[in-house]
Amino acid sequence: MTNTISLASRLQYAVPQIKLCMVHENFDQANLYRLRKISDVDLFLSPLRHATEEHFVSLHLNARQDIIGLHEVSHGSLVSSVVHPREVFKAAIAANSFSIIVCHNHPSGARVEPSDEDIEITYRLLKAGKTLCVPVIDHVILSPNQPLYSIRENMPEIWEFGA
Secondary structure (H helix, E strand, C coil): CHHHHHHHHHHHHHCCCCCCCCCCCCCCHHHCEECCCCCHHHHHHHHHHHCCCCEEEEEEECCCCEEEEEEEEEECCCCCCCCCHHHHHHHHHHCCCCEEEEEEECCCCCCCCCCHHHHHHHHHHHHHHHHHCCCEEEEEEECCCCCCEEHHHHCHHHHHHHC
């Protein structure tokens, strides 16, 4: 009996306990930015157009389509960034997001159409979002010299197949 108690007390201290806490500093519900159409993302994320490296971000939305948070998922190099669904949805779940919009930039500005990798990660995020009940509304691409590119508007079949 003493060995069991001794083992249990040792395990209690060997396993770290994690406490999750979110703090909204200066948070005013009345000042949230509401998305009415996907081009509104461009107004919110326009500084990303001029970044010199690729950034992958997620916008966290409540049920009214208000932006309740922004998370930089990945900050990459001139031509790529590493994105994993776990990193995208970790912040979305912690923020109690109703849905998300993901976005990345193409710093070179050469083309704003999605690469094969962009399409693949979009599909993976759609599947993960469906499993977690946090739908991905769109994946947009920003570039310095071209209009915002919405993968959902230009490739709706991905949403039909992936969702």
